[in-house]
Every structure is written in structure tokens, then in C-alpha cells.
Amino acid sequence: MGGSMKAPEKEILGTKMNHRHRPKITALVVDDNMVIRAIHHRLLKDLGIENQVAVNGKEAVDVHSSGQYFDLILMDMDMPVMNGIEATRKLRAMGIHSTIAGVSSRSLEREKQEFMEAGLDDYHEKPLTADKIVSILHKISNHSG
């Protein structure tokens, strides 16, 4: 996360931020753990990404049902009420094309596979770092061309 990380981050963000008519990248952090929400919120903010938080999958779905849209969704797997797999499926079924990156501390391949098949664009094991977020951001900039 030192000085060497700033150049690629700004290059990615610059394609969105320097263009006057294009808004900043927005993100939604979906995690039931408040420590992790605080860290991921700060990580994203530090990279210049406006972001909100949701405490479970249902809140993530509801915020989209209310009409909000995010370029990036960081989706935890294990959450009460509605987990990340179900929330991802629901969001894709709603036609949400945001970049969804699954974030979990689970390491079994079959668990990761099930999460990916729900509609993820990317998957990372916790803890997230600035390096991992930058690699996720590359996918957003690739999507937007």
C-alpha cells in the first residue's frame, strides 16, 4: 500500500475521475462484521472510491431495489438473514451488472466454486488489501472499456 501502489491506482481511477461527465467509482461493502466493514470502507475511501455499507445480503438487495447502483460490490459469503451466495444470485436475477467480488475467509475450493457460480466476477480471501482491491478495480475498468 506504499507509494508504488499509488500510480496504478490513480491510472485506473483517472479514467473515471478525469472525465468530467463520468462520476467517481462507487462501491457497496456487504459484510456482517463491523470490524471488516470499517476496514474495507477505509481501504476503498483511501483509493478515492465512494462507498456505502450493508450488514447482510438482504440489505444489499434492498438497497438495489430502492434504485441505487454501484460499480463495485464487495460481497461477504457468510452472513445472517441472507448470505452472499443468495444475495449474488438475486442481484444478477434483478439484472444488476455491477462488478461483484466475493470476499470470504473460507478456503475450500468447492465453497469458492459455489460462490463464483452464483454470479461473481472475482473472488478474494480475507483480509482484503489495497493490492487486491486494485486488481478488482482493473475488472471494472475493463468492463467499462
Place this chain on the structure above:
Amino acid sequence: MDVVSQLQKQFIDFSSSLYREGYVDDQFSQLHKLQDESSPDFVVEVASLFFDDAEKLINSMARALEQPCVDFKQVDSHVHQLKGSSSSIGALRVKNVCIAFRSFCDAQNREGCMRCLQQVSHEYTMLKSKLQTLFRMEQQILAAGGSVPLE
């Protein structure tokens, strides 16, 4: 050596010992990189969130394990949460106990779980004490007019 230099040296030695003894790992130093003028207390704030979260979870694990018929899935769920938050803050020893704890939950081994509960409670208490000492040392350096050495 002036007072500030002395305090800074003590801080560096103490901080190094936390990494050397495995209380914290690189993730803890990553948190410091998120601290700046706009959020000068970020690490302390996140640590406080972790302390609250960990205490609630450890209490919940204890209550669940006291039940005549233990719900190991419930215990595992609390341990999984603690593993996640300890990993994110860089609390290495706590995280490692959680990994072992989950194996005992999977095996529905109550005695193993009880031992892990004691261990995780001990490791958490030690970590909290160490981090509070670290944060106090930072405050002492700042109060003496110095700057906190970067990790």
C-alpha cells in the same frame, strides 16, 4: 538520549516484539498505512471495534458451550466471525486459535472446544493488553512533542 528519543526507542522495541512473538502480523502494519491526517485515530478505532466484537463473540461461545445440548454450528459460527475479524486486524495468535477451534467444532468435540475457548480468551486478553500498551506509548510520544516512528 532525550526523552522523545527514549520513548521512540521503547516504542520500536515493543512494537517489534509484538510481531516477533506472533501477536500481530503484516495485516496490522497494513492498517497503519490507512491512517493519515484525515483519520489519525483509525488504528485505535478499529482496534476498539475488534475488542468489542471479540468480547461479545467469546461470551457467546461460552454461553453456547455451557448448554446441556451444545449447538456446535452456532459455536462454529461465532468462531468463524472471530477468525474473520482477527484476521482483518492482523491478530495472528487469536486467528490461529480460531482455526484449531473450528476443527473441534466440526468434530463436535466439546472438551476440545472448551480448551480452545480458554486459549482464545487468553490470547485475546494478552493481545488487548499489548495493544493498549502500544497505543499508550504512542500517546506518550505525541505528548512529549515527538512523532510516532513508522512501522
